[in-house]
Amino acid sequence: MGAVDQATTGGHLERYEEALARDPLAAFGLVREWMRTEWRALFAELRERRPIFVTPAFTVVTRYADVTEVLSREEVFSVRAFGPRLDAALGGPFMLGRDATAMNWREKGLMQVMLDPRDVADVRELAGSIADELLDAAWPDGRVEAVHALFRPVALGVCARYFGFPGPDQQTLSRWTRAVVTDGFANFLGDPDIQASSVQAGGEMIGYLRDRLAAYRAGLDDLPDDVFARLARSDLPDDRIVINMAGLPLGFVESAPGAMVEAVEQLLLRPERLAEATAAAGDPELFDRYVWEALRFNPLFKLLPRLCERDHVLAAGTPRATVIPAGTFVLASPASAMFDADVVPEPDAFRLDRPGHHQLFFGYGHHACLGVHPARVVVAETVRRLLLRPGVRLLPPPEGRIERAAGIFPDRFVLGLGAEGQES
Ligand code: HEM
Numbered sequence: 001m002g003a004v005d006q007a008t009t010g011g012h013l014e015r016y017e018e019a020l021a022r023d024p025l026a027a028f029g030l031v032r033e034w035m036r037t038e039w040r041a042l043f044a045e046l047r048e049r050r051p052i053f054v055t056p057a058f059t060v061v062t063r064y065a066d067v068t069e070v071l072s073r074e075e076v077f078s079v080r081a082f083g084p085r086l087d088a089a090l091g092g093p094f095m096l097g098r099d100a101t102a103m104n105w106r107e108k109g110l111m112q113v114m115l116d117p118r119d120v121a122d123v124r125e126l127a128g129s130i131a132d133e134l135l136d137a138a139w140p141d142g143r144v145e146a147v148h149a150l151f152r153p154v155a156l157g158v159c160a161r162y163f164g165f166p167g168p169d170q171q172t173l174s175r176w177t178r179a180v181v182t183d184g185f186a187n188f189l190g191d192p193d194i195q196a197s198s199v200q201a202g203g204e205m206i207g208y209l210r211d212r213l214a215a216y217r218a219g220l221d222d223l224p225d226d227v228f229a230r231l232a233r234s235d236l237p238d239d240r241i242v243i244n245m246a247g248l249p250l251g252f253v254e255s256a257p258g259a260m261v262e263a264v265e266q267l268l269l270r271p272e273r274l275a276e277a278t279a280a281a282g283d284p285e286l287f288d289r290y291v292w293e294a295l296r297f298n299p300l301f302k303l304l305p306r307l308c309e310r311d312h313v314l315a316a317g318t319p320r321a322t323v324i325p326a327g328t329f330v331l332a333s334p335a336s337a338m339f340d341a342d343v344v345p346e347p348d349a350f351r352l353d354r355p356g357h358h359q360l361f362f363g364y365g366h367h368a369c370l371g372v373h374p375a376r377v378v379v380a381e382t383v384r385r386l387l388l389r390p391g392v393r394l395l396p397p398p399e400g401r402i403e404r405a406a407g408i409f410p411d412r413f414v415l416g417l418g419a420e421g422q423e424s
Contacts, residue, residue, distance in 0.1 A: 002109040003418070005019070005331070008009060010041075010045045010049075010079065011045075011048060012034060012041070012042050012045050012086050012301075013045060013050060014045075016031065016055075019053070020056075022287070022305070023191040024056055024057070027055070028055075028057055031055070032189070032407075033302070034226060034303060036085040036100055036407065037334075038192075039302055039335065040107065040297075043062050043125065043335070043339065044052065044339065045182060046060065046062045046336070047062045047063055047249055047339070047340060048164050051067060051315075051320045052315065052320055052324075053065045053312055053324040054322070057058075057323060057329065058329040058330065058331055059328050059329070059330050059331070060330075060331045060333060061314065061330060061331065061333060062333050062336040062340075062341065063336075063337065063340050063342065064320065064338075064340040064343040064379075065315065065318075065340075065343070066314055066315050066320075066332075067332045067333060067334055067336070067337040067360070067364070067365050068313070068337070068360075069314060070306055070314070070330060070332040070335075071304065071306075071332055071363060071364040071365040071366070071367070071368075072365035072366065073312070073365075074099040074100050074365065074366040074367070075099065076310060076312045077101060077126075077306035077307070077308055077309070077310060077312075077330055077332070078100070078306060078307050078309050079096060079097060079101045079305075079307075079367060080099075080186075080304065080307040080309070081098030081306055081329060081330075082097075082181070082185060082188075082189070082305055083096060083098060083099075084097060085097075085183050085184050085195065085198065086180070086184045086250075087178045088195075088198075088199055088202075089183065089184070089198045089199050089200065089201070089202030089203075090180075090202050090205075090206060090243050090246055090247075091203065091243075092239065092240075092243050093243075094243055094244075094246075094247055095107055095108050095111075095244075095247065095253075095310050095365060095367075095370070096184075096191065096247070099366065100366060101387075104234075104241075107240065107244055109372060110236060110244075111244055112339055112370065113232070114135065114227050114230045114231055115227060115370065115371060115374060116371060116401075117373040119162070119274070119373075119374065119376075120373050120376075120377045122162075123158065123162055123374045123377055123378060124378070124380075124381045125381075126162060126387050127154050127157075127158055127377065127378040127381045127382055128158070128163055128381045128382070130153065130154045130157040130158070130415065131150060131381070131382045131386065132153050133383040133384065134149060134150050134154070134293060135150065135287060135385060135389055135417075136154055138417060139417060139418065140418065140420050141417075142414065142417055142419075143395070143410060143416050143417055144414070144415055144417055145265065145413070145414050146260070146261065146334060146386070146413045146414070146415050147257055147261065147410050147411055147412055148411075148412075149216070149232065149414050150259050150382070150386065151257035151260045151261065151382060151410075152174060152253065153170065153257070154256075154257075154378065154382045155252055155253045155256045155257055156170045156173055156174060156249075156253060156346075157170075157313030158252070158253060158374070158378055159173065159249045159253065159371070162226060162229060162374065163226060163227045163245070163248045163249070164213075164224065164227055164228030164229055164247060165209070165227075165228060165245055165248060166228030167208065167249075168208060170203075171238065173205075173249060173253070174253060175201065175251075176201040176202070176204060176205045176249070177249050177253040177254055178202070178253075178254065178405065178409070179197045179198050179201035179202075180198045180200070180201050180202050180205070180250055181250055181254045181409070182194060182409070183195050183197070184198070184405075184407045185408065186285065186406035186407060186408055187396040188305070189407075190262070191194060192195065198262070201245070201319065205246050206242055206243070206246060209241075209242040209245050210238075210242055211237055212228070213228075213230060213232060213242060215243060216228065216229065216232050217273070218339075222394045227245075227248065229243055229245065231245065238324055243398060248371070249370070251370060251371050252371055252375065253357055254377055254409050255300060255301075255375070256378055256382075256407055257306070257409075257410060258300035258363065258408070258410055259299075259300050259375075259379050260296055260379055260382055260383055261410040262294075262298040262299065262300055263291045263292075263294045263295040263297055263379070263383055264294075264387075264392075264413075264415070265298070265394070265402065265413070266294035266295065266297045266298055267290060267291070267294045267307060267387070268293070268392070268394045268415075269394070270350065271349055272390055273290060273294070274387070274413075275414075276290070277290035277291075277387060278387050278388070280387050281384055281387060283382070284333035284365075284381070286352075287380070287384050288376075288380040288384075289352040289354075290352065290381065291380045291383050291384075292354075292359055292361070292380075293350055293351065293354060294350075294351060295361060296324055296338050296339075296354075296359065297333065297350075299335045299338070299360075299361055300361075300408070301334065301335070301361075301363075302333055302334075302335035302336075303330055303331040303332065303333050303335075304331070304332045304333075304334060304363060305329065305330070306329075306330045306331075306332060307327070307328075307329060307330070308324045308325065308326055308329075308330050309326060310326045311323060311324070311325050311326050312324045314334065334360035334361070334363070334364070337360055337389035338358065338359065338360055343358065344358050362375070386415075387415055389421055390416055390418060390419075391416060391418045391420065392414040392415055392416070392417060393415065393420070394395060394416075395414055395416050400415070401412055402412055
């Protein structure tokens with residue numbers, strides 16, 4: 001999956017159709033496997049030959065114009081595909097579980113104020129200092145298991161100190177986010193065990209936050225200036241404060257390490273780009289461009305799920321116009337859109353001059369990422385601190401293989417550090 005040049009040969013559609021004629025489940029499995037191993041070639045073929053790919057189980061949308069159409073028409077393409085599971089875990093409505101309700105607009109606006117974009121310089125420094133401490137600790141070993149010894153603890157540290165949500169301890173908060181997010185984003189078949197553990201974890205999280213808010217209220221005068229304290233001083237009702245606070249680590253603790261893993265792997269797979277990036281590391285603005293362009297070659301979220309609420313002509317007025325019937329499970333692919341040559345020049349080239357609106361890592365439209373400002377700096381600064389260390393390198397499998405939970409979220413990524421042959 002990490003290969004720089006994925007096979008560009010076609011033939012996926014023929015193989016899919018053959019499999020479908022034999023066994024629909026096998027065809028579904030084939031598409032899932034391709035998504036892991038050869039998504040770029042698969043999407044290149046779909047964009048060319050079947051840009052709106054209708055299957056009996058779902059419809060995949062691959063062109064930039066159509067992906068942004070789906071994501072900006074929340075009244076047609078809703079988050080009901082997963083939203084109700086998030087609401088169930090949190091015991092009440094949350095913005096990513098609802099479309100265009102008054103609560104949704106009000107709370108997203110308010111949370112954008114709470115996550116003040118002017119905080120980014122401090123958040124960047126915070127993430128960088130946590131990353132450096134962790135890298136110092138790993139240094140004598142000559143290697144680092146980047147997911148649990150660097151990326152997740154950075155995200156959890158930012159949750160603790162910027163959001164004001166340390167959790168009872170890092171391990172517990174980490175377990176809660178994994179359980180809820182796995183159910184929300186990877187449990188499309190509705191496995192009841194996964195769902196139960198999500199509801200359990202969400203309940204524990206909400207209970208913890210209620211207690212923490214009560215403790216804050218008891219000593220309201222000397223609150224730190226973190227997001228929790230800002231919310232506690234706002235006029236948002238306590239039950240809504242708690243649900244919105246819970247959403248912060250849910251949005252962050254899985255996504256940020258996931259993006260870091262993919263960006264680092266893609267950079268390490270390109271030694272010339274890596275050398276340029278490390279040479280540019282003194283200039284974060286330039287360095288960050290390497291991170292985001294690297295991530296384009298393997299974005300964490302390749303598909304965003306939506307449910308079509310009413311019959312809709314997608315790409316109306318173009319030759320690919322397609323009626324999407326109500327009830328269709330739609331998968332919009334920002335990963336594919338970012339390679340659409342109609343919009344993105346030379347999509348297969350690694351270029352540093354890509355404008356921000358060609359990058360869809362943080363979604364688009366009504367549900368575009370709430371945490372985009374802090375997330376951008378945390379991801380880029382953590383990668384920068386890592387790559388500032390000498391000798392960061394991929395290790396051969398099995399040691400260096402990226403392991404993932406639920407097929408998406410990285411769980412293990414061992415990197416070499418320092419002089420080769422020094423690792424213990
Ligand atoms: C400070 C860190 C983060 C926070 C607090 C956060 C929070 C959120 C929230 C609350 C939403 C839902 C917004 C809504 O429904 O209106 C959201 C959406 C999203 N976030 Fe983030 N997020 C963070 C980091 C990230 C990262 C690192 C990525 C990936 C690189 C990411 C990718 C996305 C995407 C793709 C969506 C759209 C989901 C969809 O449309 O289905 N987020 N985020």
